[in-house]
Amino acid sequence: MYSISKILRRSPRFSLASSSFGAVSKLEISVGDKGSALKSPGLTFSNKSQDLFRRYSARDVFSRFIGINQLSSVSDVKGDEEEKESEPEEEAFPVSEDVAEGVEDDSVFDSELGCDVDACDDGLEMEVEHSNKGKAKKTRARCELYDSIVAYKSVKHVLEQWVKEGKDLSQAEVSVAVHNLRKRRSYAMCLQLWEWLRANTQFEFTEANYASQLDLVAKVHSLQKAETFLNDIPESFRGEVVYRTLLANCVLKLHVKRAEDLFNKMRELKFPTSVFACNQLLLLYSKHDRKKISDVLLLMEKENIKPTRGTYQFLINSKGLAGDIAGMDKLVETMKEEGFELYPEIQATLARYYIRAGRKERAEEVMKEIEGEGLNQTPWVCRSLLPLYADIGDKENVRRLSRFVEQTLRYDNCIAAIKAWGKLKEFEEAEAVFDKLVEKYKLVPMLPYFSLMEIYTENKMLTKGKNLVKRVASAGVKIGPSTWHALVKLYIKAGEVGKAEMILNKATKDNKMRPLFISYMVILEEYARRGDVHNAEKVFMRMKRAGYAAQLMQYENVLLAYINAKTPAYGMSERMKVDNVFPNKSLAAKLAQVDPFRKSPVSVLLDDGPII
Numbered sequence: 152m153y154s155i156s157k158i159l160r161r162s163p164r165f166s167l168a169s170s171s172f173g174a175v176s177k178l179e180i181s182v183g184d185k186g187s188a189l190k191s192p193g194l195t196f197s198n199k200s201q202d203l204f205r206r207y208s209a210r211d212v213f214s215r216f217i218g219i220n221q222l223s224s225v226s227d228v229k230g231d232e233e234e235k236e237s238e239p240e241e242e243a244f245p246v247s248e249d250v251a252e253g254v255e256d257d258s259v260f261d262s263e264l265g266c267d268v269d270a271c272d273d274g275l276e277m278e279v280e281h282s283n284k285g286k287a288k289k290t291r292a293r294c295e296l297y298d299s300i301v302a303y304k305s306v307k308h309v310l311e312q313w314v315k316e317g318k319d320l321s322q323a324e325v326s327v328a329v330h331n332l333r334k335r336r337s338y339a340m341c342l343q344l345w346e347w348l349r350a351n352t353q354f355e356f357t358e359a360n361y362a363s364q365l366d367l368v369a370k371v372h373s374l375q376k377a378e379t380f381l382n383d384i385p386e387s388f389r390g391e392v393v394y395r396t397l398l399a400n401c402v403l404k405l406h407v408k409r410a411e412d413l414f415n416k417m418r419e420l421k422f423p424t425s426v427f428a429c430n431q432l433l434l435l436y437s438k439h440d441r442k443k444i445s446d447v448l449l450l451m452e453k454e455n456i457k458p459t460r461g462t463y464q465f466l467i468n469s470k471g472l473a474g475d476i477a478g479m480d481k482l483v484e485t486m487k488e489e490g491f492e493l494y495p496e497i498q499a500t501l502a503r504y505y506i507r508a509g510r511k512e513r514a515e516e517v518m519k520e521i522e523g524e525g526l527n528q529t530p531w532v533c534r535s536l537l538p539l540y541a542d543i544g545d546k547e548n549v550r551r552l553s554r555f556v557e558q559t560l561r562y563d564n565c566i567a568a569i570k571a572w573g574k575l576k577e578f579e580e581a582e583a584v585f586d587k588l589v590e591k592y593k594l595v596p597m598l599p600y601f602s603l604m605e606i607y608t609e610n611k612m613l614t615k616g617k618n619l620v621k622r623v624a625s626a627g628v629k630i631g632p633s634t635w636h637a638l639v640k641l642y643i644k645a646g647e648v649g650k651a652e653m654i655l656n657k658a659t660k661d662n663k664m665r666p667l668f669i670s671y672m673v674i675l676e677e678y679a680r681r682g683d684v685h686n687a688e689k690v691f692m693r694m695k696r697a698g699y700a701a702q703l704m705q706y707e708n709v710l711l712a713y714i715n716a717k718t719p720a721y722g723m724s725e726r727m728k729v730d731n732v733f734p735n736k737s738l739a740a741k742l743a744q745v746d747p748f749r750k751s752p753v754s755v756l757l758d759d760g761p762i763i
Contacts, residue, residue, distance in 0.1 A: 471504030
């Protein structure tokens with residue numbers, strides 16, 4: 152950490168945009184004694200700390216992260232061998248939308264979060280194939296329990312039959328089933344599996360199992376229910392892994408006070424301050440209060456917490472977003488000195504910021520390093536290279552890589568190819584990649600479908616978007632909240648917000664599933680922008696009826712509708728109190744603007760009241 156802090160001290164200061172998440176209570180951590188009691192619900196730092204580290208701009212820093220927000224059963228002290236890049240697991244089949252029924256899609260880290268929590272048991276064995284070079288390649292472990300659940304789409308039925316037939320529900324069998332269900336984002340089914348096991352069997356739970364269930368409760372239900380579940384876990388299993396899992400979910404949902412309180416609770420319980428927890432705080436403050444990032448880095452230095460590859464990638468992203476290319480290069484040097492190898496994801500990050508800084512030649516050098524000895528040896532790097540070549544407008548290399556992708560038809564590479572062609576406005580090429588996937592799988596692969604739909608949305612191709620949805624429906628794919636959201640975005644981008652709302656209302660009426668929170672929000676934001684108070688209020692009420700509790704962001708948009716309509720809002724403060732919503736600085740300013748009893752400076756001067 153000394154070398155990092157040395158680089159940070161030499162780095163030029165740059166300005167920060169104000170956080171869009173509002174005010175946050177100060178953290179106070181005592182860095183002198185790990186076990187000391189905390190004076191307030193935050194972290195205690197010496198006043199001298201403010202000058203030791205420079206500020207960081209980290210908008211969307213973690214949207215491309217791998218590993219910093221994994222479930223906390225993944226140990227922070229794993230050897231470097233476990234962190235090294237391996238060929239990503241290839242999907243055995245496309246994921247249908249019905250597996251995520253009833254789950255709010257609020258995480259951009261779902262591909263990583265939770266994948267390891269059930270795989271850490273000794274009994275879990277993953278199937279392994281060997282490549283031509285003798286390197287192990289992971290594939291999805293086959294599991295009879297998992298296959299049965301997917302086939303019947305009923306956890307209770309499968310488990311009852313399983314017990315009736317006298318089959319063994321071993322730790323290994325259950326862990327593989329949960330692991331694979333998570334891969335399909337079938338969180339509700341995962342949770343049902345754990346709940347049934349607890350209620351109906353003598354299955355011996357481990358702390359990692361409880362952590363997995365807690366994570367699923369937070370995903371499927373809410374943080375509040377996850378906190379309640381934490382208290383129900385037997386005390387002997389209520390260890391650091393469980394608390395860190397809850398911390399990760401607090402950060403994912405951007406609940407600052409809950410995350411800070413939980414971090415302090417972990418210190419009160421004498422848990423060692425881990426790099427995982429510090430990385431969570433870095434993630435939280437990158438999206439909420441960037442001035443506190445330097446405090447977290449100082450805490451890591453004071454307590455001799457060794458940074459992980461994820462920590463370095465955070466810092467590299469921060470420097471890149473700030474345009475500090477020299478500082479970014481110095482961090483890379485430090486990273487190499489600490490024994491960390493630059494793998495394709497980090498190299499792609501560097502190339503992206505070189506492109507942004509206008510250093511195209513340097514970016515191309517890094518891209519050649521990423522490709523290495525050839526695509527046949529490292530086919531997965533196409534997913535990193537395709538967007539980079541699209542960014543510099545290099546159609547020839549995009550075409551070369553895309554042809555290779557069409558030969559191998561790796562799922563992740565195909566998605567990257569579709570997005571790259573969309574960025575280059577070569578829509579027919581993007582459609583060709585999608586069609587080859589459909590031909591291979593004999594059904595519509597959903598993630599590439601959403602990538603293609605996003606292209607149609609961004610380019611206001613309404614007819615093509617509608618035809619694509621019809622194609623999905625005619626292929627027998629269940630249309631659910633994610634597809635509704637894609638349609639909502641498509642119509643809003645085309646300027647037809649009324650049609651977007653009508654589609655969402657009809658879908659809600661005809662189906663038992665509720666729309667995604669973000670689907671309502673994009674409609675609410677559009678009405679707010681237009682100053683359409685009536686429809687903004689209508690969407691606000693529909694969200695409450697759908698079971699989404701009122702939050703600051705909803706009220707902020709409703710108030711924005713009143714402001715743009717130049718209309719006073721009566722009783723808004725009282726409404727917020729009823730919903731247990733307390734205004735931050737930004738919302739308080741909006742409330743003042745729409746206060747019907749607010750007096751302007753001129754009206755005060757003309758007031759006939761007595762002068763005191």
